[in-house]
Amino acid sequence: MDAKQMDAIKPAQFPASADASPAKMAVKVACRDVNVHYGTKHALKGVGIDIRERQVTAFIGPSGCGKSTFLRCLNRMNDTVASARVTGSILLGGQDIYDPKIDVVQLRARVGMVFQKPNPFPKSIYENIVYGPRIHGLASTKAEFDEIVERSLRGAALWDEVKDRLNEPGTGLSGGQQQRLCIARAIAVSPEVILMDEPCSALDPIATAHVETLIDELRENFTIVIVTHNMQQAARVSQRTAFFHLGTLVEEDDTAAIFTNPRDERTQGYITGRYG
């Protein structure tokens, strides 16, 4: 990647550049010395990072660098992997999420997740949205549920497309719509943080653009962490970017700084396309 291409992926105005420096926002999730072992494999080595409120933080890095593993630590989805062992401290709003007293169900209501492949439940669009609020007891009357459905679908920029067919199966939507449905499902439970694991990798460019616009809008109300393979995407949607390599966090900075002036030569090599 030469300088000209670099310019192409670097938006002239980073969304955050108008605000104060992204690094000044309050810390939402503070991670210190996080290590993950899968059996004997040391997948994540001593990661420490502050994820700031109402920002999009992007994790980039080559395949197998541990970025998804780290993301899944943040809502303890690694608990479902029998061989996974997580050490270190991850504080969500000052509270250690690996504290045995923490209820993992409650944690996942506070830290929502959107997956790589759109995975709506094989139920109606309406049911997809109300499932979370129902199991968490966030609403009780039909009117309340209806209100949540509309608010979530509007929040996910999907309302106008599906408002007339809420009772049709969510699996009948197009790929991009399904992913926005999954985002709507995640925000329906009013989480504080939303984790996105390569949310656009299964989508076409137009659907990707929709989701990216949506992510930028969601930043107003949620703290978002996004894992992506696509550096242009990281540059477009995020304010902070963290570069992972071989299980370590190499560098974390304002997105603008990472893409224009990386400090580490591994970061430099990755974003200029020498490997990855």
Next chain:
Amino acid sequence: MSDVTHSGGVGLPSRHIGDEAAKRLKRRYAAEARFKFFGMAALSAACLSLLVLLWTIVSEGYTAFQQTHIKIEVEFSPDNIAPAGTADRRRLMAGDYRAVLFEALDRKWSDVTDRDGQRLLEGLFGSGAEVQLRDMVVADPSLIGRKVEVWLLSHSDVDMFFKGHVGADEASGGRMAARQVAWIEALRAKGEIEKRFHGRFLTGADSRDPEMVGVLGGVMGSIFTLAICFLLAFPLGIMAAIYLEEYAPKNRFTEIVEININNLAAVPSVVFGLLGLAVFIAFFGMPRSTPLVGGFVLALMSLPTVIIAARAAIKAVPPSIREAALGIGASKMQMIFHHVLPLAMPGILTGTIITMSHALGETAPLLMIGMVAFITDVPGGALDAATVLPVQIFMWADNPERGFIEKTSAAIMVLLAFMLVMNAGAIWLRKRFERRW
């Protein structure tokens, strides 16, 4: 890029053009056609044998739904039964209906006075005729003292002869005397003997006389037995499968359990019968010959298969759905009951349907626990002594009397119909659970 040259044969020769290649292609097509033919042949063979089987059973058994009846005028005289106006069921049951029948015979064939002749006349009717008369009076006591024309069941030997299954004399398989044949021909000429629909076959239970047997005893026995088998095996199987798939730690103990489940599925069914005999009847003292014990034994037999099917179905639920549920904050149990189980249900039901059909046709283990008894009542519950349809078929097939041959085939037809109804119901249920992705 307009100067591209096509190198057809010039330059590098292609190995995919020419006689050699054409031959290879032909060989490939031939292999393909052969394979298709073998598939069709296998399918045709299967269809043909099914047709032959069904044809044999139906052609042999359809006559069992009709039984030869003889029209005769009987007088329900109070002398033989009870004074007119008696409503006491027990007294009505105790009447001498044999005498009622004999008097009617004397009147109809008043020319027959010798003892041999009378005995032959009586031989036209079996015990079924008496039971018919008795049932009529019990159902309507006002018949006492009246003369009525009734169609009475003929003896099974007459029935076989009249239906043409056997000839008249012993040489052609029949058991009719020359005078009986003459009487029958005379009745036929007057239209007083005919094959009539025989509802008793569908509403009665076992009997010594082929003209009196019915399948309802076996059908009810099968229903009770299968109901208990299903109520035990289905929930237990699903619970076990859920635990093994979702909760059990993957260690040596789980492995041993898994291996043993797979082995149990392959154990011959008669062994389960022995187990049932030893454990349920001998040790726990449960009543023998009952659908309760039969259901327990069949449930033990079905459990491993249900577990294996349920585990496969649960495993087939895509992990993305589990992640979606967990990611939104569902607990493990909510994930299983709201998402995994509904999606696995069609597969679990498919496995269960096959297992239940298997259990329906099972005979050997039920022989071991005494469900082979001769029971002339239709069981009213799971604690009544009963037999099941396949055992009933087995017992009739074992009976030397000619009249049982068509009854056996007819009972097989009923068994097949039972199975079809059960499977149709299960498939309908499964369709309701099926959802598109």
